[in-house]
Amino acid sequence: MLTTQKEVLDIALAWQGSRALLAAVELNLFSTVGEGSTAAEIAERVGTDTRCTERLLNVMVTLDLMSKQGEVFINGPAASQYLVPDGNDYLSMLHHTAFTYRNWGALDQAVRAGTSTISTAWDSDEHRDAFIEAMHRRSRGDAENLVNSLDLSGVDHLLDVGGGSGAYSIALCQANKGIKSTVLDLPGVTQLTRKYVAEAGLSERIGTREGSYLETEFGAGYDLVLFSAIVHINSEQENQFLMHKAFEAVNPGGVIAVHDFIMSEDRLTPAKGAMFALNMIVNTRGGDTYTKGEISGWLMDAGCETLHSTRTGEMTSMLTARKPLA
Ligand SMILES: C[S@@+](CC[C@H](N)C(=O)[O-])C[C@H]1O[C@@H](n2cnc3c(N)ncnc32)[C@H](O)[C@@H]1O
Structure with missing residues (x-):
């Protein structure tokens, strides 16, 4: 103290x-x-x-x-x-950090209101593009951990919900030649996805689906549905809804994977995750950082079984759950 x-x-x-x-x-x-x-x-x-x-x-x-x-x-x-x-290590994320600073100035208002009180949308195409580029650099850096945390045997088709640049889809497709992927993301973002995917030479195996994951149909026939850095953007109710949608979209025996900050049950550890919860309060309508118990609960309520958890970084873990065969 x-x-x-x-x-x-x-x-x-x-x-x-x-x-x-x-x-x-x-x-x-x-x-x-x-x-x-x-x-x-x-x-x-x-x-x-x-x-x-x-x-x-x-x-x-x-x-x-x-x-x-x-x-x-x-x-x-x-x-x-x-x-x-111009360097490979450039922290392009700082332009987004400067943008979020404005919302942090209204933290007291957000805590009173229970939600962000100012617009949370990207304020320009440049800001959106810089954010996706920053996410791409970060995800490329820890893609190996993510790939190693997933059992890819039997995975033919992946749905990458809010997949952004497609960095993880690219890494998963590179790790396993049999996989094809669909990246679902917002209008404006999927054109960037296609650019990054083309640069990786994977346009024939990675496609896009455009729209909000809360409104757009997921489609069906996936063996793996990945939510990486997505659940923290949404409220508990929205995440329950998303896990049900994923359960409907995944094949029997297929897997739903949630990769995100995972908080201790008292929400104090990791300390950066506790701070990140405030970042979500000021920058989203209902986002938060969630505990393993909460995320597991959504997956189980959706109908999944055999939950598995792997640590992928200082603050992140992968929670996977399987849809029963029958
Ligand atoms: C934090 S980034 C994560 C990107 C990627 N999954 C990763 O882990 O690197 C969040 C992504 O979700 C997308 N996103 C946010 N709200 C969305 C929505 N309602 N529908 C679809 N995509 C959304 C953003 O465009 C962005 O690409």
């Missing part, structure tokens, strides 16, 4: 550093610095006020993201690797 005033103030003011970093990202300061530039040069290139830009750059120096030699600012190693868009 904390005991000092300083510890309390450190938490209370931590947002200032994070907001300064996000502002620098949104203003493209890291990519504009180049091999080293003055505040006046950077301000001219990005169209900002020179004095305020200099003060923001100074804070990047105090955060150890840049150095300052005389009047010249230079990216440090972490900024060059993670904050400049």
